[in-house]
Amino acid sequence: MRTTIGLLAAAGLALSLAACGHNTEQRAATGAVAGAVVGGPVGAAAGAAAGTAVSKTVDK
Incomplete structure (x- = not known):
């Protein structure tokens, strides 16, 4: 359970950081x-x- 929550938090962080930048x-x-x-x-x-x-x- 603890690992799952940690992975979900890490995935959310990765998705939020993925938006940094000006082009693809x-x-x-x-x-x-x-x-x-x-x-x-x-x-x-x-x-x-x-x-x-x-x-x-x-x-878009």
């Missing part, structure tokens, strides 16, 4: 770095995907 590349990089800190290589991939998704949504 910057947002993907920020998300990847935040994800790598939280979850290692898997977190980096998830953070980059989240940064790209946020960028596509914000740019």
Whole structure:
């Protein structure tokens, strides 16, 4: 239970940091770095995907 709550909090943090930047590349990089800190290589991939998704949504 404690691990699940920690992972959810980390995912929320990664998603909020993924919005930092002015273009898709910057947002993907920020998300990847935040994800790598939280979850290692898997977190980096998830953070980059989240940064790209946020960028596509914000740019519309």
